[in-house]
Amino acid sequence: MTADEYAAAPLLNCLLREAADPAGDGDGVHRLRGSGRLLRVRAGRRPTGPELRDADGWHPLSHTDLVKLTADELRRYTGATNDELPAEMADSRAAIGALLAARAATTAPADPYVRSEQSLLMGHPHHPAPKARGGAPARSWLPYAPEAHGRFPLAFLALRADQVHEEGGAPAAELFGELADLAGAPPVPPGYVLLPAHPWQLELTSASPELLAAHADGRLLRLGTGTRPGWPTASVRTVYLPGPESDVFAKFSLDVRITNDVRRLWRHDLLALRRTDAAVAAAFAAVRARSGTTAAWTADRGYRTASFAFEELAVMVREGLRAHLVPGATPLLAAALAEGSVPGPLDRAADPVGWWRAYLRQVVPPVLELFARHGVVLEAHLQNTLIAVDGCGTPVQALFRDAEGVKLVPETGRAQGWQRLVYCLVVNHLSEIAGALADRHPGIAGELWPAAREEFRRYDAAHGLPEVRELLSAPTLPGKTNLLLRWTRADGAAARYVPLANPLRAPDAP
Incomplete structure (x- = not known):
């Protein structure tokens, strides 16, 4: 992929989710809500090839063109202006170009875990500028960039x-x-x-x-x-x-x-x-x-x-992985599996549906159990979850991290906490892993969400969690609006959501 393609895919995901609607005028055609213009993309989990329709037909958009279009649409759609976000989007694209050049001259680390942490060239798949580095020259940050295999x-x-x-x-x-x-x-x-x-x-x-x-x-x-x-x-x-x-x-x-x-x-x-x-x-x-679960928490100790530079010089220590790993297992960052930026167990799974069931069994029950019995809302999104695999690549353990993102139900409220859990676990995490599996094994796509539904039902049947039944009958799930959040300059913790079709919804749900 080129730098333009890496940068355009998450921006398009945001634009289509938050400020456009399917136009019903062919696959991949969307009507932008701000202007009513038509935008066409090659559809998929990572949309590419954006084209804008005018009186003369369809015209391809570079990343620079796409940034200009997005800014114009959001001005029209929200009535707000923002000069910072377009600069961040351009910075993100420039950073990817610098990272691609740097990676061409470096060797990936031998350790599979470290390699997975340093593999994310695209980054957050639903953020308009996931690789922005504050607008600084690449030479100032490249030595510290994980994506450039920094050490x-x-x-x-x-x-x-x-x-x-x-x-x-x-x-x-x-x-x-x-x-x-x-x-x-x-x-x-x-x-x-x-x-x-x-x-x-x-x-x-x-x-x-x-x-x-x-x-x-x-x-x-x-x-x-x-x-x-x-x-x-x-x-x-x-x-x-x-x-x-x-x-x-x-x-x-x-x-x-x-x-x-x-x-x-x-x-x-x-x-x-x-x-x-x-x-x-x-x-x-x-x-x-x-x-008896093997799921583990790497504690922020x-x-x-x-005292005179409390935030500027703060350093937090987190437990390592080795004390928690089951013997013989190799930890991998879940986000790396979803992005597909390093060869991994998804590619070599002989039974991809069985692999998915094993993945669900490691990840889903502990997240639900912490919420149901202890009022703890893990931010179990792709970057806070490690999945450990055995020698055959089968998931055998999930490890979770980052106390900064954890919410406690007595403080955040049960309904709000559950919404956050569903977004992180299902929309941000499971949807991306399921999509990556379906990309590699198209024949199994129809089996993935029924298997996920079964895992949620199994937990509810064993432990009784009313929110699970509501989840499996809900027509929509909450999708975070990172583009609108940044455009309106909202605080990063002030999550806002749009409804997305719920892939977990049972066919017989009312």
């Missing part, structure tokens, strides 16, 4: 002990120590505490008055870089540090807008981290003890930061 040592600071703010207790302290060992951290002077940092974040905040003052008066010292590199994962700001026997993740603030949000570790999220993560960890422990 780099962490930077290390020494923070005066009386300026440290941290939470997490002994588990976090142990992980910070493990992180220091795996990254080859330099020694820390007496009276100071080690503070890992993302080198790109240090570049972005180099002119911060607070940090300049802290360096000047000795509250903060530069120690240099570690001796062993880490691998940036799909989220860009999280770095994976594997060792011969253990592994750990470090998640940093990054003052760059990636998809909907500037990716800082925000104070309010950090202050809620321990309570949220503890609730999820306890729920997973109870589910594993009761049901704690964070450390400077």
